[in-house]
Amino acid sequence: MDLDQLRYFLRVAQRQSFTRAAEDLNISQPALSRSIQRLEEEVGQPVFERKTRSVSLTDAGVLLQARAEQVLAILEDTKAEITDDGQSGRVRVGAIPTIAPYFLPQVLRQFSEEFPKATLIVQENTTDALLKSCTQGEIDLAILALPVAARYLDMEEMFEEELLLVLPPQHVLVDKEKIRLTDVEPYPFVLLDEAHCLSDNIVSFCRQRSFQPVAVERTSQLAMVQELVSLAHGISMIPAMARALDQSDRRVYRSFTGRKPTRTVAVVWNPYRFHSRLIKAFRERLRQK
Structure with missing residues (x-):
């Protein structure tokens, strides 16, 4: 059993398909199938249940998956620890879409200037996907908005941020000197898809004040929320x-x-993975923001 076999096995398990896994790994499907077959011969039983259009793990495959992830994580961490010079290496950062394009560019630019030999890799995804990636060691840090169900992950709050009401210029509330939450109750909202935690923040704040915002439109991009508000499709919080x-x-x-609606921005990481001096330095820069 070699490391490539374990990597191939994990990719097939992740993609639940030999075809998609082979494309990801940039090898032929027959070569991938032979590698998995040799792996199964070595463990003495099948690790995948083959179906018409997909594969799923057998009981043996579930056990092997957990062990393979541990083995590869140990090797990767060992290599990182040996080569840790505090100046070079990579930092893999994840952030949700309502934070990544607004908060990260300046942080990345300043960090790159201070550590020019470092490689910064950014992944933008939903909260659930980033927590999974952080748990599995696919990213080193994730920048999210609370609350999060961060099992087996360490978390540190960075700052609290106000959510501002956004209106089209012709809206009747624009000229109102003081706007309370009750003032926006009659108006429809444009919100992000339910997969985005910002919508949860907004709805939760309103519900705490016995008000359920009615979403007439939902979109996957914050910029589109702003554009739809400009077109008078509704109002929102940004x-x-x-x-x-x-x-x-x-x-x-x-x-x-x-009382203003806010969200709390935090960073989470996996304490069971090796964190280089470079990653720790990046975390320290986040504390300074």
């Missing part, structure tokens, strides 16, 4: 970091009077 980069005069932002 993180302050996104508002700071919005130079358009086709939208108007207002802060609520009284």
Whole structure:
């Protein structure tokens, strides 16, 4: 049993398909099938249940998957620890879409200037996907908005951020001196898809005040939420970091009077994986933001 066999096995298990796994690995499907067959001969039983269009793990495959992930993680961490010079290496950072394009560019630029030999890899995804990647060691850090169910992960809060009301310029609330949450209750909302935690933050804040926002449209991009508001499809709430980069005069932002809606931005990481001095330095820069 060699390392390539384990990597091939894990990719097939992840993709649940020999065809898709072979494409990812850039090898032929027959070569991949032979590798898995040799692996099964060595363990003495099948690790995959073959179906017409997919594969699934057998009981033996489930056990092997856990052990293979541990073996490869140990080897990867050992190599990283041996070569850790505090200046070179990679930092794999994940962030949710409502944070990545607004918060990360300046952080990455400053870190690259301080550590020019470092390689920064950024992955943008939903909260659940990033937590899974962090748990499995596919990324080193994930920048998310609370709350998160971070089992077996360490977490540190970085800052609290206000959510601002965004309106089309012609909206009746634009000229109102003080806007309370009750003032927006009659109006339809444009929100992100349910997979995005920002929508949960908004809905949760409203529900705490006995108000259920009615979403007339949902989209997968925060920029599209802003555009739909500009077109008077509805109103919404936008993180302050996104508002700071919005130079358009086709939208108007207002802060609520009284208790304001906010979200808490945090960083999570897997404490069971080796963290190089470079990764620790990146985490320290995040604390300074």
